[in-house]
Amino acid sequence: MKEKKIALFTGTFDPFTMGHKQIVDRALAIADEVVVGIGVNVNKHTMFPLEKRIEFINRVYADNPAVSVKSYNGLTADFAKEVGASFIVKGVRSIIDFEYEKQMADMNRRLSGIETVLLFSDEEYSAVSSSLIRELLSYGKDVSRFLPYTLD
Secondary structure: OOOOOEEEEOOOOOOOOHHHHHHHHHHHHHOOEEEEEEEOOOOOOOOOOHHHHHHHHHHHOOOOOOEEEEEEOOOHHHHHHHOOOOEEEEEEOOHHHHHHHHHHHHHHHHHHOOEEEEEEOOHHHOOOOHHHHHHHHHOOOOOHHHOOOOOO
């Protein structure tokens, strides 16, 4: 019997980061299941609280039982083992991201023995980040073209 491939995606996955949905969708093409892991860091302030992120992901993938979302506290390498991940998936938006994520992939491999697959997000959204969206919103700019789904 074929072993089930589980990909772990650890990204902020907020509604303003279009590239994260694309990465999860690409991970679904190479895995049987994708776990979206949202790291909980009490010292990090984000635009959307954990509950809103989880609600958003569950809404986006409501019709796809192959995607689940879990929060975790601690090392990605430990969480990857906990969920039985076959590999970790990370999104890359630029060459700077690539260099950083490559170093993190090497560290995760040493700590857990689990490989990391680096996937580039679509070029159109490569420069879009939640901090850029916040800045555009503060100037009253229309950011609707960057939104993957309508927010209720």
